[in-house]
Every structure is written in C-alpha cells, then in structure tokens.
Amino acid sequence: MAKLVFGHKNPDTDTICSAVVYADLKGKLGEDVEARRLGEVNQETQYALNYFNVEAPALLEKVEDGTEVVLVDHNEFQQSADNIEAAKIVEVIDHHRISNFETKEPLYFRAEPVGCTATILNKMYKENNVERSKEVAGLLLSAIISDSLLLKSPTCTEEDVAAARELAEIAGVDLETYGLEMLKAGADLSEKSVSDLLTMDAKEFSMGDAKVEIAQVNTVDLSEIYEKQDEIEAEINQIIESKSLDLFLFVVTDILNNDSEVLALGRGQANVATGFNVELQNNRALLKGVVSRKKQIVTTLTDEYVK
Amino acid sequence: MAKLVFGHKNPDTDTICSAVVYADLKGKLGEDVEARRLGEVNQETQYALNYFNVEAPALLEKVEDGTEVVLVDHNEFQQSADNIEAAKIVEVIDHHRISNFETKEPLYFRAEPVGCTATILNKMYKENNVERSKEVAGLLLSAIISDSLLLKSPTCTEEDVAAARELAEIAGVDLETYGLEMLKAGADLSEKSVSDLLTMDAKEFSMGDAKVEIAQVNTVDLSEIYEKQDEIEAEINQIIESKSLDLFLFVVTDILNNDSEVLALGRGQANVATGFNVELQNNRALLKGVVSRKKQIVTTLTDEYVK
Numbered sequence: 001m002a003k004l005v006f007g008h009k010n011p012d013t014d015t016i017c018s019a020v021v022y023a024d025l026k027g028k029l030g031e032d033v034e035a036r037r038l039g040e041v042n043q044e045t046q047y048a049l050n051y052f053n054v055e056a057p058a059l060l061e062k063v064e065d066g067t068e069v070v071l072v073d074h075n076e077f078q079q080s081a082d083n084i085e086a087a088k089i090v091e092v093i094d095h096h097r098i099s100n101f102e103t104k105e106p107l108y109f110r111a112e113p114v115g116c117t118a119t120i121l122n123k124m125y126k127e128n129n130v131e132r133s134k135e136v137a138g139l140l141l142s143a144i145i146s147d148s149l150l151l152k153s154p155t156c157t158e159e160d161v162a163a164a165r166e167l168a169e170i171a172g173v174d175l176e177t178y179g180l181e182m183l184k185a186g187a188d189l190s191e192k193s194v195s196d197l198l199t200m201d202a203k204e205f206s207m208g209d210a211k212v213e214i215a216q217v218n219t220v221d222l223s224e225i226y227e228k229q230d231e232i233e234a235e236i237n238q239i240i241e242s243k244s245l246d247l248f249l250f251v252v253t254d255i256l257n258n259d260s261e262v263l264a265l266g267r268g269q270a271n272v273a274t275g276f277n278v279e280l281q282n283n284r285a286l287l288k289g290v291v292s293r294k295k296q297i298v299t300t301l302t303d304e305y306v307k
Numbered sequence: 308m309a310k311l312v313f314g315h316k317n318p319d320t321d322t323i324c325s326a327v328v329y330a331d332l333k334g335k336l337g338e339d340v341e342a343r344r345l346g347e348v349n350q351e352t353q354y355a356l357n358y359f360n361v362e363a364p365a366l367l368e369k370v371e372d373g374t375e376v377v378l379v380d381h382n383e384f385q386q387s388a389d390n391i392e393a394a395k396i397v398e399v400i401d402h403h404r405i406s407n408f409e410t411k412e413p414l415y416f417r418a419e420p421v422g423c424t425a426t427i428l429n430k431m432y433k434e435n436n437v438e439r440s441k442e443v444a445g446l447l448l449s450a451i452i453s454d455s456l457l458l459k460s461p462t463c464t465e466e467d468v469a470a471a472r473e474l475a476e477i478a479g480v481d482l483e484t485y486g487l488e489m490l491k492a493g494a495d496l497s498e499k500s501v502s503d504l505l506t507m508d509a510k511e512f513s514m515g516d517a518k519v520e521i522a523q524v525n526t527v528d529l530s531e532i533y534e535k536q537d538e539i540e541a542e543i544n545q546i547i548e549s550k551s552l553d554l555f556l557f558v559v560t561d562i563l564n565n566d567s568e569v570l571a572l573g574r575g576q577a578n579v580a581t582g583f584n585v586e587l588q589n590n591r592a593l594l595k596g597v598v599s600r601k602k603q604i605v606t607t608l609t610d611e612y613v614k
Contacts, residue, residue, distance in 0.1 A: 105420070107418065
C-alpha cells in the first residue's frame with residue numbers, strides 16, 4: 001500500500017506544494033508515496049497549481065489504522081489528521097517548532113530552522129541528484145514566496161532566498177512579478193464569508209495549559225475586513241466556547257506594508273497586550289512589522305503563557 | 308559563549324562518543340561547541356576512550372539559563388539534563404523515538420531510524436567533506452559496536468554495518484577482536500554494587516499515564532548477577548516508591564548468547580508477562596533473542612500501556 005504524504009489542516013501553499021513535490025521526489029527514488037490534503041485548497045495555492053498546471057492532491061478524510069504516513073510542514077498532532085495517532089508516522093520534513101509530537105518507534109525526522117519546507121525539499125532533490133522539473137520548481141518557489149511573503153518575512157533565511165532565485169530560473173518566471181500576482185490572488189477576500197476568514201488559515205497551539213487558536217489572512221486592504229468586525233466577533237466567541245479556547249487571535253496581515261492588525265478575544269486577551277506591548281482598542285491593535293505567526297506571534301504569546 | 312553538546316543521563320558509549328565527535332565536527336566547521344557528559348563514564352566507554360587516547364568530556368552539573376545546547380543520542384526531556392527546559396535547544400541528532408520533547412522555536416532536528424547516533428555523525432563528516440581522524444573513527448566505531456552488540460542487535464541496520472566496517476579500517480583495528488574486548492570490558496560487573504547495576508544504564512519512559520524505568524546491564528554470566536536477587540529487589544522497590552514508578556524492569560543481557568533475563572517489579576508487572584507472552588517465575592523471565600531496549604522492550608511495553 002502506498003505511503004501517504006500530507007501537510008497540516010487548513011492547508012496553505014507550502015503544505016500543499018510540499019506534499020505534491022515530496023511524493024514526486026519519493027517516486028523518483030523508487031518509493032510508492034501519494035500526496036493528500038487535509039482540507040480545501042486556498043485561492044493562493046490554486047493560483048500556483050493552475051499556473052504550473054498541476055492537480056491538487058486528493059482529500060484525505062480519515063487515516064486508516066496503521067497506514068504509513070509522511071508529514072510535511074507540520075508536526076503538532078492537533079494540526080494533523082484527526083486520528084493521526086492511528087497512523088504509523090515514518091517520516092517528517094518540517095521547519096516549525098516541535099511540540100505535541102511523539103512516536104513509539106524511531107523514524108526519519110528532518111527539521112531545519114528555515115522559512116519554508118520547500119527549501120528543505122529543494123535541498124533533498126540536490127542531495128539525491130534528482131532533476132527538478134519546471135512544475136516541481138514552480139511549486140517549490142510558490143511555497144517559498146507564500147511562507148516568506150515574497151522574501152520579506154523575518155522567518156526568511158538566506159537559504160530560502162537562494163533557493164527562490166534558483167527555482168524561479170528553473171520555473172521560468174520572474175520572481176517579483178509572479179510572486180506579487182500569487183500573493184494578490186490569495187489576498188482577494190471579496191468572496192469570503194466571515195466563517196471562511198476565520199478558518200482558512202487557522203492553527204491551534206498549546207501554550208502552557210491553555211489552548212490558543214491563531215487565524216491569519218493576508219490582504220491589501222485592512223479596513224475592508226474590519227467592516228464586518230461585529231460579525232467576526234460573534235463568530236469568534238462561538239469558536240472560543242465550542243473549543244474551550246483561552247484566546248482566539250485573528251491576524252490580518254497587510255502584504256503591501258508588512259504590518260498586521262490583530263483582533264483578540266477570550267480570557268487570554270491581556271496576554272496579547274502585554275506580549276506585544278500594545279493597548280487593545282475595540283479589541284484590536286496594530287502590530288507594526290509583525291507578519292509571521294510562527295516567529296513573531298507564537299513565540300511572544302508562548303512566553304506570556306509560560307512565564 | 309560556546310554551545311554545549313551532550314547525550315543522555317547514565318551515559319553509554321554512543322552518548323559519550325557522539326558528544327565528543329560532534330564537538331570535533333562542529334569545531335572543524337568553525338563553530339564554538341564543547342562536549343559535556345551528564346554522568347559517570349562506564350567501563351566500556353572508558354575502555355574505548357583509553358584505547359584511542361581521548362579524554363572524557365567534563366561533567367555538566369547544571370545547564371545555565373538560556374545556554375545554547377545540542378542534544379545527541381536522546382530527545383526525551385526526562386533523559387536529559389535536569390533543567391533542560393532552561394536551555395535553548397538549537398539542534399538534536401538522534402536515532403530514538405521522539406517523545407516528551409518540545410521547543411518554542413524551530414530548530415535543526417535530525418533523527419534517523421538507524422542503530423546508532425554515530426552512524427549519522429559518520430555520514431555528516433562525509434556530507435561536509437571533513438576528514439575523520441583515527442580517534443574520531445575509533446570513537447564512532449566503538450559507539451556502533453556498543454549500540455549494536457557487535458552488529459547483532461535487531462536495531463542494527465545495513466548503514467550501521469557499512470559504517471562500522473569503514474570506520475574499523477580508518478581506526479586501524481580488527482572489528483571483531485576490538486569489539487569483543489570492548490564489550491567484555493563493559494560486561495565486567497564484578498566490582499559493581501547493586502545500586503550501580505540498577506543505575507548505570509537506566510532510562511525512564513512515559514507510557515500512557517505510567518512512568519516506567521528500564522535498567523539494562525550486559526554480562527557474560529547471567530547467574531552471577533542474580534545471586535544478589537534479594538538485594539536487587541529491595542533496592543528496586545525503593546526506587547519504585549521514590550519515583551512513583553508503575554514498573555521497574557531490570558534487563559540483564561547475555562552478550563554471548565544474545566538473550567536477556569529480566570526482573571520485573573511494580574504494579575505494571577503483568578504488562579511484562581502479557582507483552583512478551585512469558586510467565587514470570589520468582590519475578591523473572593528469560594526473553595529469548597531480546598537484547599534491544601529500544602526496539603524490543605520499549606515498543607512492546609508501550610503497546611501494553613496504551614492499548
């Protein structure tokens with residue numbers, strides 16, 4: 001039976017592209033591996049898939065008991081398939097912190113503190129002397145652009161930049177032009193319901209004893225989103241109650257100015273004010289220069305929760 | 308300030324040699340890294356260090372807050388420095404299951420399902436085109452011999468065998484002759500107190516909600532050890548009480564026949580009988596062909612605790 005490779009719930013471009021590309025690499029190395037996704041493909045990712053003419057992987061509803069799986073772009077179980085404990089995790093390729101992850105047996109685990117899983121996969125093609133097709137290069141490039149906000153996020157390392165330049169060449173696109181078009185496709189929120197906005201890129205984290213959910217959307221127009229603040233708050237309050245969250249942080253990131261305007265609700269609201277040294281007004285605050293959930297938000301909030 | 312690299316508590320040959328060797332590799336790559344140990348050097352490891360004329364690393368009493376550390380040959384916090392949570396873990400090189408490990412930030416984590424950390428380090432020398440000195444090769448070889456019981460353990464992979472052969476050549480020793488001498492040096496238990504036997508290679512594991520400690524010693528004479536069974540049991544019962552263990556399993560491994568005679572005490576004793584399908588007599592059972600704590604004992608017991 002084929003091994004399955006997939007990224008996290010609420011898939012983003014790195015998660016989808018890394019799953020597709022790693023299945024390609026494994027196939028070329030003679031292994032039987034198929035890519036899957038744990039949720040809907042977002043507009044940004046769909047733009048990249050269309051551009052390079054690649055099909056999205058099939059949806060995985062449930063992992064069968066004992067299935068051998070490869071995780072990319074995540075390791076925390078609450079971000080993985082619902083019944084991930086039933087699977088046999090044989091491999092992980094990731095670039096996030098390690099938390100709420102465990103296995104019964106030794107496995108192949110490769111995490112590196114770079115900006116994007118795709119950057120590690122790019123290296124693995126080279127280590128294994130496997131050629132990157134135009135499509136593979138295009139998907140890896142799209143993932144790096146997405147995770148690094150076109151190389152501007154503080155999570156972006158020199159390795160990511162070098163990989164992006166090299167991949168743009170193989171993919172035959174201009175990095176800046178293609179990158180901005182792709183990000184804009186993802187930042188078009190005009191068709192999104194409030195529920196979409198809150199779930200399209202939401203991740204849950206354990207911080208101390210608390211459960212914190214952080215949803216992030218990219219936009220070119222902050223005010224457009226917050227026109228619906230009342231409706232957003234009502235929906236967030238329901239999520240907080242149903243999941244017993246201590247905090248729900250909605251992060252709206254302005255991809256042109258590289259700032260984020262956040263909306264914080266829940267008992268843990270004060271941790272946002274203290275952590276970022278801001279005053280919340282109308283439950284909101286502008287976080288200047290903050291664009292990275294992983295490197296700027298999760299770390300700051302975790303410090304507040306465990307100090 | 309130098310980063311510190313160390314292996315687990317109750318250091319064995321892989322843990323000590325991997326720390327020493329990885330500090331050497333890092334140094335040759337221009338990083339400031341020093342090896343440390345978390346406990347006494349055992350006789351087997353001392354034999355290897357003496358043979359290749361290498362000093363043991365200094366003892367680490369306590370990790371200072373915020374010290375950058377590299378873990379080798381372990382990841383589970385209860386096997387690491389007592390206040391490991393105070394350190395900033397920047398890197399892990401390991402070959403065990405992943406459990407009770409977490410970081411706040413992304414890191415470099417490399418685990419591979421091979422028999423020995425030294426096998427991964429050997430690969431890293433080659434990946435980085437760094438020459439292995441006779442001493443480095445000797446220590447890496449000693450670690451592989453130790454973890455694989457001279458290539459006979461089920462944890463031993465083809466990669467470990469190939470590495471051992473290659474390293475024996477560089478180290479200028481005959482693999483079989485050197486290996487058996489080194490193992491025998493470690494299996495000489497004549498000078499050991501009961502307390503030594505129970506702590507010299509003991510590791511604690513979380514299984515479900517239970518705490519299980521598994522101590523292992525190598526011998527060429529099973530009966531010699533069990534002459535002191537009464538004294539051993541009294542001491543184990545004290546350990547169980549002071550650490551609130553569900554089970555203490557004492558594993559005496561016969562390195563000539565590759566079997567283990569185990570002694571099980573604690574509430575969880577029945578899990579040993581069920582897991583290995585044996586009957587305990589006088590709290591003991593012979594486990595034919597069982598020599599690997601990691602691959603044959605921890606996995607079997609974890610299944611019993613979480614089923």
